[in-house]
Amino acid sequence: MKDLLSVRDLDRTSIEEMLALTDHFVEVNNRAIRKVPALRGKTIVSLFFEDSTRTRLSFETAAKRLGADTMTFAVSSSSVKKGESIRDTVQTIDAFGVDAFVVRHKSSGVPAQVAGWTDAAVVNGGDGWHEHPTQALLDAYTIRSHRGSLDGLRIAIVGDVKHSRVARSDILAFTTLGASVTLVAPPTLLPPSLEGWPVSVSYDLDEVLGTIDVCYMLRMQLERQDEGLVPSLREYSARYGLTAARASRLAPKALVMHPGPMNRGIEIAPEVADAPGTVITEQVANGVAVRMAVLFRLLGSGTQLDALTETDVMRESDV
């Protein structure tokens, strides 16, 4: 595997292997020195054409904990501002000698294009409404860490599915791992056609609350909406927001998830966001370990995992 562009690149076995590899890096992240030399000498570039807090920092943290060198490309201070094309930008950075690009762009398909222009590995860090495969892996990992497996679980994905790359990748990952997925949204926030999507649909959050193991809330993608898809945010929250009253009707072991960034008070009430059954910060923490697993899988072929044992902890001065 050269690139990770879509969850479709992974079958059930390879997702399960990636999650098992993640267990190993969770253990590394719990050590006093959270670092292993697995990707020493490799260079990983984050090429983010769209805003991000957690995904970019998470990948950069993952790369550093594997001992790789990192470079960050920020559009706002780059020659893209002078009109340089993405292809020329990629080829310029590639000429420095790069092993992997993590690419985020507001247009679907840009990471796949970049993969065609470079021999380096390319990881999709989120492209338009298309996919966000590492988010799906960290979400699957978080659910698995609580429930052992996703087999037979009922998962509701609630809110702005239409504009959500997270929803598209999550649906693929969750169903591949044996869960059933129900999309809960007003018709205007669903894609025009769901043909071929392995999901069921409900327009009524109250109806599904008592029946689910995971309530996955999506961010209302206000920046991607130029038409009035909901009458008002207040009305949207009243029908589809996870309020404290609604959260109290979830099964006791049900998990509440959100990819972040949250619109507190719109799709999720502040007190629900901070409640014990909510695993949003665990998702963020697991994101680092999952991305370590992905980068290791793509770039670490020469390194034996067994070599990264407790006794092989790097000293800070080695890095």
Ligand code: NCD
């Ligand atoms: C998501 C994204 O950017 O796709 N955030 C993230 O990566 N954790 C979700 C979102 O922006 O709503």
